[in-house]
Amino acid sequence: xxxxxxxxxxxxxxxxxxxxxLKDNNTAAAGLTLDPDDSSTWALIDISDPxxxxxxxxxxxxxxxxxxxxxxxxxxxxxxxxxxxNADTLAxxxxxxxGEIELTYSDGGILTLFDRLKFKxxxxx
Numbered sequence: 809x810x811x812x813x814x815x816x817x818x819x820x821x822x823x824x825x826x827x828x829x830l831k832d833n834n835t836a837a838a839g840l841t842l843d844p845d846d847s848s849t850w851a852l853i854d855i856s857d858p859x860x861x862x863x864x865x866x867x868x869x870x871x872x873x874x875x876x877x878x879x880x881x882x883x884x885x886x887x888x889x890x891x892x893x894n895a896d897t898l899a900x901x902x903x904x905x906x907g908e909i910e911l912t913y914s915d916g917g918i919l920t921l922f923d924r925l926k927f928k929x930x931x932x933x
Contacts, residue, residue, distance in 0.1 A: 811906070811926040819900055819932050822893045826862075826925075828878065830855060830887040830909065833922060852887035853919075855880050858911035862891050862925065867904040873897070876907075902931045 815826060831850035836842035843849045860878035865871060874897040881888040907925035912918050 810923045812923060813926075815925060815927050817898060817927055817929045819898055819902060819929050821898050821932070822895060825890045825892050827890045828888070828909070830860070830889065830911070830921065852885065853911070854885045855887055855889060855911070856884040858913045858919070860889050861910050861912075862907040863910060864897060864905060864907050864927075866900070867906050867926070873900065873905075878909075898929065900929060902929055904928055 830853040831847055832853050833844055833847070833850050834842075835851040836849055837851045840849045860880070862876045862878065863872050864874045864876060866873065874894055876891045876894060876897065878889040878891045881890065905927040907927065909921040909925070910918060911920075
């Protein structure tokens with residue numbers, strides 16, 4: 809399991825939106841050879857159907873602190889979406905947190921992306 813680059817945040821904030829481009833690390837992008845270690849070779853995920861959420865928890869724990877719904881950005885075949893923070897999501901102590909991206913399709917199927925988001929939260933002044 810790997811992490812995307814760290815996202816730096818401040819406790820108790822409700823911004824910024826986090827922009828995501830969802831890709832399939834098991835499928836090559838058109839015209840490219842798949843390299844599992846190079847995300848630029850991965851195919852974009854068509855997000856026309858699924859609901860997308862990010863589950864947020866402290867690193868090294870199993871308790872989900874919040875679940876954030878992502879907003880899709882058209883055209884949906886480009887895999888682009890963004891997540892916004894709920895009012896109390898970042899009402900947390902300074903530390904390292906992680907996010908898991910989960911897609912739930914209308915037929916009940918679930919796709920969880922293998923790599924995780926990593927958030928570094930510092931205290932507010």
